[in-house]
Amino acid sequence: MSVKVTDLSPQFLKQYRDASRMATDAAANLLQANVTKRFRQGYYTSQAFRSTAQIMQHITRDEPVYRGNGWVSQVGIPEGIAATPKSKKAKPPKKPTTVGKIALAWELGHHNHFTGKWERVAIFKPVGFDSLKAMIDTYNRVLNRYMERGRAVR
Numbered sequence: 806m807s808v809k810v811t812d813l814s815p816q817f818l819k820q821y822r823d824a825s826r827m828a829t830d831a832a833a834n835l836l837q838a839n840v841t842k843r844f845r846q847g848y849y850t851s852q853a854f855r856s857t858a859q860i861m862q863h864i865t866r867d868e869p870v871y872r873g874n875g876w877v878s879q880v881g882i883p884e885g886i887a888a889t890p891k892s893k894k895a896k897p898p899k900k901p902t903t904v905g906k907i908a909l910a911w912e913l914g915h916h917n918h919f920t921g922k923w924e925r926v927a928i929f930k931p932v933g934f935d936s937l938k939a940m941i942d943t944y945n946r947v948l949n950r951y952m953e954r955g956r957a958v959r
Contacts, residue, residue, distance in 0.1 A: 824951035826876050829869040831947045832940040833878035837866045839936045840880060843928055859888060859904045881929070882908055 844861040863886050869876040882905040914925030 820952065822871070824948050826869045826871070827951055828944040828947040829876040829878050830866075832944040833866045833869070833880055835940050835943050836880045836933060836936050837864055839939075840864055840929060840932050843932050859886075860908050863904050881905075 841861055841864050844857060844864070860882060863882050864880070865883060866880045867878050869878040871877075884903070884905055886904045888902050888904050888907055908929075911924070911926050912929060914923060916922075917924045
């Protein structure tokens with residue numbers, strides 16, 4: 806009689822990595838939805854650009870990428886999307902700007918040329934903090950569900 810001892814850790818680790826990728830994507834999806842939802846309440850007061858509508862349209866999340874410490878998925882606005890003037894009669898700006906730069910200026914704060922005041926409306930960071938518990942719950946739920954399905958690793 807003999808007993809066979811098998812190490813199934815490679816299969817388990819692959820399954821865990823796949824589950825973690827799916828859980829990271831689900832948490833990033835929740836953050837993207839919450840940021841977009843917050844933008845629907847209104848945001849920027851800029852007179853020259855349709856900032857809020859353009860930013861809301863371009864909020865994206867990247868597919869999770871595995872880095873040395875685990876999966877990473879970014880939620881934000883892609884680089885290089887040109888901002889369009891509010892009306893066709895408006896003269897184009899001297900320096901073309903992008904939707905991402907407008908959002909960054911509002912997030913960090915700027916001197917608004919139209920109002921003459923220092924203005925700041927942070928959305929991404931506060932929504933991220935407000936969404937943190939729900940994102941953790943989503944991550945754990947998806948991870949557990951995926952891991953439970955494949956209990957018998959073979």
